[in-house]
Structures are given as C-alpha cells and as structure tokens.
Amino acid sequence: MPPLSLLVAWGVPWLATALAWLGGWMAIFALAYLAALLLAALLVMPLLLRHLAATEYRDLAQLGADSFVAASMNSLGAALLFVLLWVLTIPLWLIPGLSLVVPLLLMAWLNRCTFAYDALSAHASEEEWQMLSARHKAPLLLLGFFMALLAHVPLLGLLAPALAALAFVHYGLESLRRLRQEALPGE
Structure with a gap:
C-alpha cells in the first residue's frame, strides 16, 4: 500500500483537518494582535508618552x-516584515516545540521594533537612540517576549498591546534618564 493510502486507512485525515483549523486560528490571532499593536502604537503610545513625559519624566x-509620520512608517514597516517572517517561518512550525516558540519570538521582535522606537523618538537624540538600541537590545527583546506571553493570557491579552506600550515607555525613558546621568560629569 502506498504511504498516503496507509494514512487514510489509519484514519489520519482528521489530523490534516485539525492542523488546518489550528493554523487558521493562529493566522487570525496573529492578524488580530498585529492590528491591535498598530492601533496601540499609533493611537495609545503618543498619549501615554505625552502623559508620562509631563508627569514622571519631566x-x-x-x-x-x-x-x-516616522513612527507610523516604523510601525508599518515592522508590521510588513512581521507578516513576511510569519509566512517564511511556517515550515519551522512543523518541528515539535517550535510552533510555540517561533510565534512568540516573532511577536517579541515586533514589540521591540515598534514600541522601543516610538518610546524614544521624541526624547532621544540620534546618538542616544543608537547607543540605547545597541546597549539594551537583549533586554528590550526580553520585554517584548514577556509582553508577547501576556498576549496569550485570556482576557488580559486584550490589553497586551496597551500594556506593552506602557512598559516600553517606562523602560525607554528610564534608560534614557540613566544614560544622560552617566554622561554628566561629577554625578
């Protein structure tokens, strides 16, 4: 018997149906998170940044x-690259365990790319942004990873993009504050 007909004889076509169903829901989830992230980056982030800059980071x-425009282009560019990477990494999802890790890593990367730039674009100079981006690359990715994990918690996941924006604003502005304090002589 050929291998395909053997699988049909064992009753495995349900597995293909289940995987197609799961893949469809994962794609819907990714697009929903992407839309929520873009809304948070474009609408929520400026409000959070303005409020926190006026109160805690005066x-x-x-x-x-x-x-x-620059923040929007950054967010849209990261979103397009996220979709491309999502599609390109689909074959990796067939490897046991990677179907859980790869989407989280992609979401972590998207969080870092989008929110780190938006959090610092108004306050950091170009040199400061380059220095902070290089120095805090791993911690920002880790923060993005925790926010991606938070997106998978029922009900709390609905707020994940806004919470990610808040976390990145605090982390970014506090890092900038410490960088500037290091640069001051005598302090």
Missing part, C-alpha cells in the same frame, strides 16, 4: 525629532 529634555 526632567528629560526632548532632544529627538518627534514625528508621527
């Missing part, structure tokens, strides 16, 4: 070029 001068 001492930080705005040395960056705060541009809604």
